[in-house]
Structure formats: structure tokens, C-alpha cells
Amino acid sequence: MPAWLDLLAGAAFLAVAAVASRGSPRYAVLALLAALAWFAGDLDDRLLLIHRPLMLHAALAYSDARLHRTYPRLLVAVSWVAALVPALSVRPAWSLALAALIGAEAWRRQARPDWGRRRAGSTASQATALLGLSLAAPALVRLGWWPGEVQAEVLIVVYAAFVVLAGAVLLTGLLLRSADQETDAVIELSDATPGETLAALRRESASRPDPQDRAVLEAAVALLESNAALQADLAEKVEEVRASRTRIVETAAHERRRLERLLADGALTYLDELTAVLHDVGTGNGSAGKLATACLEEVGHIREDLNQLARGLHPRTLAEHGLAVALAELAARSPLPIAVVAPDGRFPVPAETAIWYGCSEAITNLTKHARAARASVEVHAGAQQLTATIRDDGVGGARMTPGGGLAGLADRLAAVGGSITINPAPGGGTDVHIQVSLT
Secondary structure (H helix, E strand, C coil), X not given: CCHHHHHHHHHHHHHHHHHHCCCCHHHHHHHHHHHHHHHHHHXXXXXXXXXXXXXXXXXXCCCCCCCCCHHHHHHHHHHHHHHHCHHHHCCHHHXXXXXXXXXXXXHHHHXXXXXXXXXXXXXXXHHHHHHHHHHHHHHHHHCCCCCCXXXXXXXXXXXXXXXXXXXXXXXXXXXXXXXXXXXXXXXHHHHCCHHHHHHXXXXXXXXXXXXXXXXXXXXXXXXXXXXXXXHHHHHHHHHHHHHHHHHHHHHHXXXXXXXXXXXXXXXXXXXXXXXXXXXXXXXXXXXXXXXXXXXXXXXXXXXXXXXXXXXXXXXXXXXXXXXXXXXXXXXXXXXXXXXXXXXXXXXXXXXXXXHHHHHHHHHHHHHHHCCCCCEEEEEXXXXXXXXXXXXXXXXXXXXXXXXXXXXXXXXXXXXXXXXXXXXXXXXXXXXXXXXXXXX
């Protein structure tokens, strides 16, 4: 091998050590040991390969001399074994396998760099790949995978050239690493999860020799930890509010059912008894009969009002027969022709009740304001959601206004994990889409 090339290979890592000493003394020591090991091979054949694990360590641990993952540590350990056991180093198959393992780590560093170390990861990847090629190229020739004869001196020159290039890559990375060119770790971590961000900033803080840089990163870590604690507390409070709203809705539904039962068992029963008495009095042409007839009419009106109130509190049909029958009954009472399509199965009571009330409010709203000729209600059951679409052919323009019925419906649906959207219907009119969770 030419003396100048041998000198250049060692000098490349000496230059890396000199530049690194200003920012990372630990890495400077590692690069210096790699350079000295290269020159030591010229003095003693037993130390001929001792530079390999040190240079590989310098490439993998750029620029803080720390190996943050298990796989790079294993690579360095295997490289030490190969350097200290001559029987392994002379086997081209062993060198080729080690080169493949090194190449895999170089590819990972380039494709998936550690969070907050993208620029350093790219430099480490290039230097590692070159050191892998320094092993692979001679091994391929010695295995006979290269056409023609190649002299051993040429293989040594190729090996040294790759070492020079690896040192040059590391040196260039250190020279270009400045405050205005280095990627800000906090900005780079913007797409990471909070846990990944904290772990990366802790690693970055530990690797910074400058006390001011380390203090800034530690402050960022403390801020993120406080933010994570606040986020967890907020999530807990939101869950408590959601559970509280669900309990309120369930309590209100229970109270509506209780009042409906009270009406059915109390006032409506008394009205039935009063109706029977009035029939006994008679409905003839006399004054008593005329009075009884008038009372029966009033009792009928009162009964109808109470029935409507009972249905508004909690429709008995919904509880006894399910959503499809209850919606059909709701459509039959509407002055508009309404087509209903709904599954016959039963669903969780909160979901059924929310869909029924949503459809009832939407139908009431379109009857009052839409000036529609017809409407439709379509209910679909999914694995996780129950949805209903109420469509009319009216004038359109429906929207939620504060204090309006649709706004109140939105609040009721939100309490059970549901939502409502209002959009113009194709061809005119309005689509009201209601969605409720089944879980």
C-alpha cells in the first residue's frame, strides 16, 4: 500500500479527533484511539486489525461516543472478536457476513434515524456503510465473485480508500455541525409521541458537553414532563365529565319512564274510572245527559293530552317493541307522509332513546319550517354506531341556532357520545344526520 494512503487513512481519524475535542472530548478520545490503532498495525502484525472495531465504534457512535441501542453494541463486540481472533479474520465468508450486518445498521440509520438525531444519523449511516464496504469488497474478491485476477496490493489499497472516505465523512459532519445548521431537536420531534420526545431529549441532553446546551434541553424536558402531567390530568377530567353527563342522561331517562308509569297508573286510570261513571250517568237528551256528554269530550281531550305527554316523556312503544316500531308510530302521527326504513333488532337503551328523540325533534322541526311535501327516515346499524338520516324535500336552509331545538338535540346527543350534522339534501331540502355510539 502506498505510504501516503496509509498516512492519509490514519490522519483522517486524527483530524476527526482534533475537531471533536472542541465539543465532545469523549468522542475525540475514541477517534484518537482509532487513529493510533491504525498506525499500530504498521508496527506489529498482531495489531493489524485492531483499528476495525474502534473505527466502527466511532462511526456508529457519532458524535457522542455512545451506542444507544443493543444492535450496534453487538456489532462492535463481534468486530472485536474478529479483530482479536486471527482464524476468523482470514475467512472471507466471515468478513462478508459482518459487512452485511454493518450494512443493515447503516440502512436503518438512514431510513429510520433516532428522534432528534436526523443529521447525526445520516453522517453515521454514511461512515458505517463505507466501513462495511471496506470489509465486503476484499471478501467478495477472495471468494472468487470477481472476474479475473486481482492482486493483494490492490485489495489493500481499496480497503484503505474506504477507510479514508469514512474518516472524511465523519470529519465533514463535525465541521458542518454548527448552531445555525444543526437541526433543532425540539422542532424535529414535533411529529413524535410525548414519550418518544422525552426519551430523545433526555439522550440529547446527556450527550451535550456544553453546560448551557444541557441546561436548555433539561428545561425543555421539564416543560414536556409538566405538559404531559397536565394532559393526563385533563384527560382524566374530560372522562369524569363524560361519565357525569352519561349518568345525567340515564337519570333523566329513568325519571321520564317513572313519570310515564305514574301517568299510566295514576291520572289515566282515574280518567278511565271517570269515563265509566259518566257513561253510567247517561248521555241522553236531558240536562244530565248533555252535561255528561260534554264531560266525556273534555275527558277525551285531557286523555289525549296526557297520552301525548306520556309519549314525549318516554314512548312506551320504544320500550316494548323497539326502535323500528316506535319510528313507524312517530311517522304515522305526522301530518306529512314519512317513509321509515329501520332494522328490527334491539339496541342499547341509551342509543335507541337518543335516535328516537333525534328523529322526533327533526320531524317536528321540518313539519314547522321546511314546507316539505314528504320526508324519509333511514336508520342503519353498524358494528360501533347507530345512525339515522332524516331527509325532506322542503325549502332547505335548516341550521342550528343557540337555544333552538336542534341545538338542544346536539347537546343531548353529545352526552351519549353522539353527534348531529345538517347538510343540504341532493335535489333540494335538508339532510339531518344523527350518529350515536353503541358502546
